[in-house]
Amino acid sequence: MSDEVRPPRTAVVIPAAGRGVRLGPGAPKALRTLNGTPMLIHAVRAMAASRAVSLVVVVAPHDGAAEVKNLLDAHALPERTDYLVVPGGDTRQESVRLGLEALPEGITTVLVHDAARPLVPVDTVDAVIEAVRDGAVAVVPALPVADTVKEVEPAEKPGGPEQVVATPVRARLRAVQTPQGFDHDTLVNAHATIALTGEGATDDAGMVERLGAPVVVVPGHEEAFKVTRPLDLVLAEAVLARRRANDGF
Ligand SMILES: Nc1ccn([C@@H]2O[C@H](COP(=O)(O)OP(=O)(O)OP(=O)(O)O)[C@@H](O)[C@H]2O)c(=O)n1
Numbered sequence: 001m002s003d004e005v006r007p008p009r010t011a012v013v014i015p016a017a018g019r020g021v022r023l024g025p026g027a028p029k030a031l032r033t034l035n036g037t038p039m040l041i042h043a044v045r046a047m048a049a050s051r052a053v054s055l056v057v058v059v060a061p062h063d064g065a066a067e068v069k070n071l072l073d074a075h076a077l078p079e080r081t082d083y084l085v086v087p088g089g090d091t092r093q094e095s096v097r098l099g100l101e102a103l104p105e106g107i108t109t110v111l112v113h114d115a116a117r118p119l120v121p122v123d124t125v126d127a128v129i130e131a132v133r134d135g136a137v138a139v140v141p142a143l144p145v146a147d148t149v150k151e152v153e154p155a156e157k158p159g160g161p162e163q164v165v166a167t168p169v170r171a172r173l174r175a176v177q178t179p180q181g182f183d184h185d186t187l188v189n190a191h192a193t194i195a196l197t198g199e200g201a202t203d204d205a206g207m208v209e210r211l212g213a214p215v216v217v218v219p220g221h222e223e224a225f226k227v228t229r230p231l232d233l234v235l236a237e238a239v240l241a242r243r244r245a246n247d248g249f
């Protein structure tokens, strides 16, 4: 066996198998375009912009893996990075697990990034990777919350009023984004151990928290917002227009 110290290898799993119900009728959300380019391609480019990323695994809609492969082939992407496409599952959590199963040996750091956050800047990606390489087992980029957040008890009957049960101290709340970064074995262990029903975990760091492992926060970025509702498409195209005006990007 060689004593050679191998450099850490970083892969990104991009869950892109969602329908985008909240965005309204149309193609699956990841394939909807921003300024003529599919959101997924923006997201893949955002990840591959980091020189630390050697592999991007795209988790495609279950019946859309061939279409997504063609899409990646048809767009210019950095050549130093490898790309893989696998079919996804019924929930985000399942899609991420299927992406993790496709990773080759030797990956030490894994990022999970929503295709629905196409405009995250590379500095945020690099900050997450650096924090994992510095020893954190789980890292989330996050921003302070602008609104006051209430915890509610669900309505007793459909259409009835919800009851507020608590107002968490806003200064202690953070809105978390992606990419979330992990020590590879810790994330794989979380996905193998944590069983959740219904929609599953809403983020991957939450699964690592359930293992009892520490999750650290790095600053997020307002351009890393999630395209969820129709207004977010307008905002995303405005951000792209501002980038073009500012840097000719
Ligand atoms: N079964 C699923 C569901 C979601 N996702 C991905 O997880 C990310 C975050 O999910 P979200 O923004 O909720 O996307 P959708 O599930 O598509 O949206 P909606 O809930 O409005 O249908 C997206 O990149 C989405 O494609 C996935 O890979 N597999």
Ligand SMILES: C[C@](O)(CO)[C@H](O)COP(=O)(O)O
Pocket: 092, 114, 175, 176, 177, 178, 202, 203, 204, 226
């Ligand atoms: C992972 C995430 O983007 C963190 O904010 C978010 O939880 C995804 O939620 P969604 O309902 O699947 O969009």
